[in-house]
Amino acid sequence: MDDERRFQEALRSVRVWDTELPGFDPDDAPEEPVALFHRWFAQAVAADVVEPNTMQVATADADGHPDVRTVILHEADRRGWHFASHSGSAKGRQLAARPEAALHFYWAAQGRQVRVRGRVATGTREEAYEDLHARTTGALASALVSRQSEVLASLDELERASAAAWERARREPGAHAPSWTLYVVEPREVEFFQGDQDRRHIRLRYRRTPGGWTRELLWP
Numbered sequence: 001m002d003d004e005r006r007f008q009e010a011l012r013s014v015r016v017w018d019t020e021l022p023g024f025d026p027d028d029a030p031e032e033p034v035a036l037f038h039r040w041f042a043q044a045v046a047a048d049v050v051e052p053n054t055m056q057v058a059t060a061d062a063d064g065h066p067d068v069r070t071v072i073l074h075e076a077d078r079r080g081w082h083f084a085s086h087s088g089s090a091k092g093r094q095l096a097a098r099p100e101a102a103l104h105f106y107w108a109a110q111g112r113q114v115r116v117r118g119r120v121a122t123g124t125r126e127e128a129y130e131d132l133h134a135r136t137t138g139a140l141a142s143a144l145v146s147r148q149s150e151v152l153a154s155l156d157e158l159e160r161a162s163a164a165a166w167e168r169a170r171r172e173p174g175a176h177a178p179s180w181t182l183y184v185v186e187p188r189e190v191e192f193f194q195g196d197q198d199r200r201h202i203r204l205r206y207r208r209t210p211g212g213w214t215r216e217l218l219w220p
């Protein structure tokens with residue numbers, strides 16, 4: 001059997017939501033989307049969802065071509081959804097030129113998806129510093145290797161730069177990582193999707209309106 005055939009068989013053998021899924025009553029949803037996100041996040045942790053704090057961030061480049069990657073959620077509050085990265089990376093440059101993003105969470109064990117769209121605010125240098133130094137030595141070492149998304153000549157070069165960054169992070173825990181930047185996606189629209197075995201999926205969208213948030217159901 002060739003690889004393509006094996007791939008197709010593996011693909012068709014996968015079942016989606018072949019498990020007990022939680023319910024979701026939109027009438028019981030709070031007025032603000034971040035409150036529902038907090039509720040769902042706590043339920044994801046309780047349900048042992050693997051790495052529920054990872055999310056996909058979509059941006060667009062100067063030609064309008066979409067781009068997407070995974071990052072770690074650092075906070076979700078009234079301001080928005082926070083993550084951190086290097087200002088010189090592809091996403092950093094794209095956000096500097098066009099500060100708009102979409103976020104995506106998928107928690108498979110619960111058949112839940114959360115989507116956020118909005119403008120992206122850049123945190124201050126102090127906020128980025130505080131955010132980074134509240135994290136692990138590994139996070140600091142990684143931030144000190146600041147050439148994210150540049151072409152790498154060899155794995156040896158990475159090995160040397162990483163070893164030097166770990167050594168510095170251990171010796172100088174207060175070191176600055178100048179390109180490390182905090183980004184906050186300020187929600188304009190947030191959608192909560194609850195999958196259902198009978199495919200009567202529930203979608204609840206929050207839209208920011210002058211008076212606050214409008215909630216509406218969407219056809220699945």
Ligand SMILES: Cc1cc2nc3c(=O)[nH]c(=O)nc-3n(C[C@H](O)[C@H](O)[C@H](O)COP(=O)(O)O)c2cc1C
Pocket residue numbers: 054067068069070071072073083084085086089090091092148149
């Ligand atoms: C689970 C996981 C978590 C990640 N977290 C971050 C993160 O918090 N910040 C970050 O800059 N990159 C993170 N990355 C790496 C990004 O996905 C991506 O490779 C990198 O940021 C370069 O993206 P860009 O070229 O679009 O800028 C993570 C990757 C994975 C798989």
